[in-house]
Amino acid sequence: MPARPQNVHQARLLRLLRDEGPRSRAELGDVVRLSRSKLAVELDRLVELGLVEGAGLAASRGGRRSGIVRLSPRLRFVAFDIGATSIDVAVTDGELEVLGHVGEQCDVRQGATVVLDRALDLLGKLRDEGLIPQVHGTGIGVPGPVSFRDGMPVVPPIMPGWDRFPVRDAIGQELGCPVLVDNDVNLMALGELHAGLARSVDDFLLVKIGTGIGCGIVVDGAIYRGVSGSAGDIGHIRVDDDGPICACGNAGCLEAFFGGAALARDAAAAASGESPQLAALLETHGELTAEHVGMAAAAGDPVAVRLIREGGRHVGQVLAGLVSFFNPGLVIIAGGVAGLGHALLAEIRSVVYRRSAPLATGNLPIVLSELAGTAGVVGGARLISDHVFSFTAA
Template structure:
């Protein structure tokens, strides 16, 4: 982008943009890309991220596994790997496992600690972004207010940023996915749990205490008890666990011969089996996914009415069911949304898929490094978070 375009986009004055550009050129975080088209006068210089400025470590913690990626400074993934972890083993044990995996990746690809400029982590918990602390995580026992950044500061001499997993997925999708041009976007992840990440006027919106986007416990009026103690929560009605539970019932009662056979053979049922059922044209498997999609769509309709985005991106494991799921989500949205709110609304499946979280972790890190925020240097937060 040119300085003029950067000023437009950021709302900063041209002189402020020039100051930032000079600093970032000196720090070698950006470089001159080429010379743009002239609109009459001198041709403007265009600036771009310097992908060789250094490396970024992206870490995505899930309930049962962790993904780690090494990226260049342009958020492109150089290499990645995953490993099984159990979050219930507590932060020390889990993070040691993640550190080992990171070390293995680095030595395997000849990347030294000194070139790592920052570490970005997405975790399945509400996060106080400014301190990087998990806050009352419902599915991470023992992690409440655990200083994750401090752990990494013992091993790397660079800043570390922590955010909620769905937030980083939304960031990834916004930065490198469907469209960076879209200013108002909602990313909805439908996996075991259901959550949303909100891009509001061009930036990630975290809310007053970092819990924005928590849509898993929207009341959809269904007669199901949720682990949170309420009834009718979206997650308990349409999430991956709910789908698997209903599939089990269809198998046990013999209503779906297909699922019954699979359950008898394997002793358990997963989302993969339901996908196989859809491919084999088992109508009850298709119905399960359609039903989930409609519930999700009805809730997204409310979000669309309330926040009037121009793009909704559907991601997560259940979204992998493809067109059957997406069509019923769309139907649910159009049925309950107001005409004005859906007039220019796009509803699409994530194109980054499983990579959106890792790319988002890298983007969050590069974004913060570019901003030059000084409140997250190891020497600062090592004392402040104690």
Template sequence: MTMIGPENADQARLLRLLRDDGPRSRVELLDVLGLPRARFGAEVDRLAAQDLVETAGPAASRGGRRSSLLRIAGRVRFGAVAVGEGRLEVALTDGELTIINRYAEPVDVRLGPEAVVGRAVELLAKLQAEAGLARLTGVGVALPAPVAVREGNPVSSPALPGWHQFPVRGTIAAELGCPVQVDNDANVMALGEHHAGTGRAFDDFLYVKLGSAIGCGLVHGGALYRGASSGAGDVAHLQVSEDGPLCGCGQTGCLEAYCGNAALVRQAVTAARAGRSTALGDRLAESGTLTIDDVAAAATGGDPTAQTMVRAAARRLGQVLVSLVSFVNPAIVIIGGAPLGIRPVLLAEIRGVVYRRSTPLATDSMPIVLSDLDDRAALVGAARLISDQVFAAR
């Protein structure tokens, strides 16, 4: 595999500036980078020779001779893969991480990593062919599981049965002939928020990802914090009650066993069968099963049992966030992954617990908000993940 990318720190800074801020004039870039004009020109020429940057026309006049705009070259294209709850998504982005094209389809992760990763490779190859590319610049992958980032392999997780230590990164890289980076979805979504969402304005924030697999991404000092062995942010299996329900991890009382989508659906089925909810009972009788969207629809429609379940789950999550906020002291907490119908109730309950029980110093100016990227967070974040690698000095 022929490696492309910046040869030194100055080239890396230049590429990341163009990725994050879009086309900029040579004069502006000279000011920011603080390089001698001749050195700057030589670095730009070397990046252009690799098809990493290109001229984008004349810049606005600042008096005197007009400068030209530079941008990430049009041949720079990143692939993004997000494996989610019953859904596989792939996308193609440009060098500024704007999504150009995407595919999504249902997927059963229980089919095993060979089948799911193989299908992701097929869809990426299709996007590559449609764009007329000889190869992709790189591919980022988001998985709903802990990931050993250095190796690019998922580590034992109830959300991905049979995937333990499967070489996701190595498999995709061998098939597509480009660099690949893999991380857990909460970290990836935090990167997406930092690049294109509410988190763009903050260097220190928590991103909480809800769903069947709960996770937390921490951006600290403008960079993703993974911890010593890529395990930071794994809040799903924090024990919130010693005698709580059994979790998929084999322990009892985990946060995910109370607040995950599967947990809420189990509670809803129990309530429906016990006759405590007409709305859920009717839906169960009609379809034979319930989903998290059914729970959200019942709560939105005013069903008191469904609303009580959602509020209870939100309070449990809020209790965990109290500890996280007090320890990390983020500038903002961003919450993603919640079903559309229950977001207002969920957010109100979480805010109530966190603001009531946290210290004023930690929360006095700290907003708690919903993500505005929705399902784009994982795809933009996956492209950001691999671009961080490709745009790092060799």
């Protein structure tokens, strides 16, 4: 196994260098409140462990010039972001900068063995490019509920063949490094916390609107998972008893009204009737997705515009309640369907600002993610680096 910090001071120094980049010994001393000699001991030990290295001298602050240190440029974290229909694999350096990122279409319903083999093949491509001298840790996201403690999916509805498959232990054995497994939406929230709009926010929500709808919850700068790891499972919150029947068997769930699957269903219905533009797109492409609805709306199709507005309203109705309950400092909307953009966002904002508790919305930004496809892999690297750069007494 790769080297790990040996006490809390070393762990704190590693996380500082990860989040703030190279720093002089004098600057680090200001932050960590260690005596100069104790700081030197800890940094020397981190250099011996191969986790940190010297990087020249800083400009003088009046006295002797202080040495700059940085994370070893040989540190590598790996992230697998496994979606319902895609795999993304990335490798980052110690500061979580993405050095290489490959992805491909892949149906998660092929089961754990097939999909994880594909992910390892993709990692092999990055390795062949010489990007990975050693792997210090791997973070894995999957599109379903996860027992974080056990490192495995638990009764995941859209992942047949994955129930209680030991993803963490299997990949850990394969790669010889620490591995953590989490829900994909939690990883996106961690990605936003590390590199996105939530960098300075302690308590926030990330709502992912993809095929389904889920929510990542961050409390005090860390993922809140709930007592059985299912926190944020908002896709089946009731919007209206009179709504469409949901895949879960209940009527009127949020996902029965909106999300990629519901939007495709509604667009197909409109294509065979009221919307000639959607009908034309269906004929060209053989199927209709959220992206096509967005294209039709951009071209002025009133039916497509109405579908987006209604979707935004239903998301807003659920989100308004969660904002009243949770009083977050920020809400980020992400996922493929969020690509519908500002028409969707405007409707969500309108409902939340009107229906949530006034104190909770007084200063609440609701924004679209700006990380596009990288939130999941950055979040995976963040998850495992928080673990590797930590120290817990045995």
